[in-house]
Amino acid sequence: MKNRQKKRSIAALSAIVALSSVLAACGSNTSNDGNGGSDSGKPVTLKVMSSTIVEKPAGEIEQELADEFMKANPDIKIEFMGLSQNDAFAKITTLATGNQLPDIFLNTSDFYATANGMGITADLTPLLGEDFVKGFYPSVLKESTIDGKLQYMPWFTTPIALIYRTDWFEAEGLKPPVTWDDFVKSAQKLTKDTDGDGKADQWGFGLVGTNNSSGTYRFLPILHSFGASELKQDADGKWVTDLDSPEAIEAFQFFGDLANKYKVTPPGAMQNAYAENVTLMANDKIGMVISGSHSIAGLIEKNPKLEGKLAAVPVPKKTEHSSNLSAFGFSISEKSSNKEAAAKxxxxxxxxxxxxxxxxxxxxxxxxxxxxxxARVQSPVYKGFLDAQQYAVPQPVVSFFSQVQSAVGTAYQAMLAGSTKAETAATKAAESVRSEIERNQ
Structure with a gap:
């Protein structure tokens, strides 16, 4: 399997060699930049490709940290290459083809298998030190390591959990939900007609029903919480799916019922993406949403009055809690001549x-x-995200995972539309995933 993935990665590289003409504008190879490596004792310029550097407020903080580092290490200069994360992995692949990778480049669980297959990542364990590496959460290391090789240093995670309005829960005498039965009861109690026109204008739950990575990012923990998996390896190491299992069918049915049976979600669930739900929650229209820890800051930025009124707990369960980590970090280029400075x-x-x-x-x-x-991290607002980390399910390391996500999204959208039985939607999703598995064997 690993050899086949590596062959596909090499094939992908060969297909884009023609793009190498665009590399001249991206700077020279760090291994030939004239600065020398940190071993030489000469001044070093570290080129760092980052997507967070172009974000607000993340980029401002990242620059402040870089400035502090350069002040403490005057022989090392940090030079950022900023770009959006959506463009980053294609750019990394292109730069790798032309032997033009920066010393440090962003990496995530969506790309680290590809990067490993391309042979462009240095093993960070010896560079950072084994004792230092032991200081990371085990679940985070698991999502950044392949075949015992630490692909990227995990900088932060955005674990997924259930965010809820503490003031609304207190007013209704509700406790944070642990099971999906608890959740439905809470969502029903929070769904109200507040202006007396006979129609609900406040809802218990903001459902992200779009068929994209944002939607599947929030649905998959629900699927896992019912004991089903979109993709996993069997005892022989072969990829299989149980999307048509009774547990998966129940999960798909439950998701559709939130909108169609229990009616605890705003209208237009299939079109309501993450941004719409953040706006709805900031405008006091929904009481719960499944999202990452970054959403707390986003909600408070949109509505400062929410400060102190938000908290999180692990995603409710049918049989087990589940979460995604969405670890983000940085790799050091295997060909960098500045590995020690980069690790520092x-x-x-x-x-x-x-x-x-x-x-x-x-x-x-x-x-x-x-x-x-x-204590600053262990606050009631964020502790639920820390608790959720222990239930994180690593993303399958396959090149066709986006197709798996699309099959899952098509199935849950069919349920939200109310036009398909759960068994039918689940069967089609399973067939689609099995076709991808066969195609990529």
Whole structure:
């Protein structure tokens, strides 16, 4: 399987060699930039490809940290290459083809298998130090390691959990839901006609029903909580799916029932994406939403009056809790001549106070236990996300996972539309995934 994935990665590289003409504008190879490596004792310029540097407020904090690092290490200069995460992985692939990768580049669980197959990531364990690496949460390391090789240093995570309005729950005498039965009862109680016109204008739950990564990111923990999996390896290491299992069928039915039977979601669930639900919650229209820790900061930015009125708990369960980590971090290029300086910078980013500074400004969770144990992170607002991390299900490391997501999204949208039986939607999704597995064997 690993050899086949590597062959596909090599084939993908060969297909884009023609794009190498665009590389001249992207700077020269860091291994030939004239700065020398950190071993030489000469001044070093670290080129860092980052998507967070172009975000607000994340980029401002990242630049502040880089400035502090350069002040403490005057022989090392940080030079950012900023771009959106949506464009990053194609850009990394192109730069790798032309041997033009920066010293440090962003990496996530969506790309690290591809990067590993391309042979462009240095093993970070010896660079960071084994004792240092042990300080990361085990679940985070699991999502950034392949075949015992630490592909990228996890900088932060955005674990998924259930965010809820504490003031609304207190007013109704409700406790944070643990099971889906608890959840439905709470959602029904929070769904109301507040203006007396006979129509609900406040809802218990903001459902993200779009068929894209944002939608599947929030649905898959629900699927897992029923004991089903979209893709997993069997005892022989072969990829299989149980999307047409009784557990999966029940999960799809439950998702559709939230909108069609219980009516605890705003109208237009199939079109309501993440942004719409954040706006609805900020405008006092919904009481619960499944999302990542970064949403807390986004909600308060839209409505400062929500400060102190939000908290989170793990996604409710039928049989087990579940979460996604969405770990984000940085890799060091295998061909960088500045590996030691790069490792020094990466270790600086996750030092306790630096990690907490980034967390407080963005809501993105620290990846090291010493920072996660701090009282500032263990607040009632964010503790639910920390608790959710222990239930994280690693994303399957396959090149066709986006097709798996699309099949799942098509199935739950069919349920939201109310035009298909759960068994039918689940069967079609399973057939689609099995076709992808066969195509990629």
């Amino acid at each position: 910078y990466l270790k600086f980013l996750v030092e306790k106070e630096n990690a907490i500074k980034f967390f407080e400004g963005t809501g993105r969770m620290p990846t090291r236990m010493e920072a996660g144990d701090d």
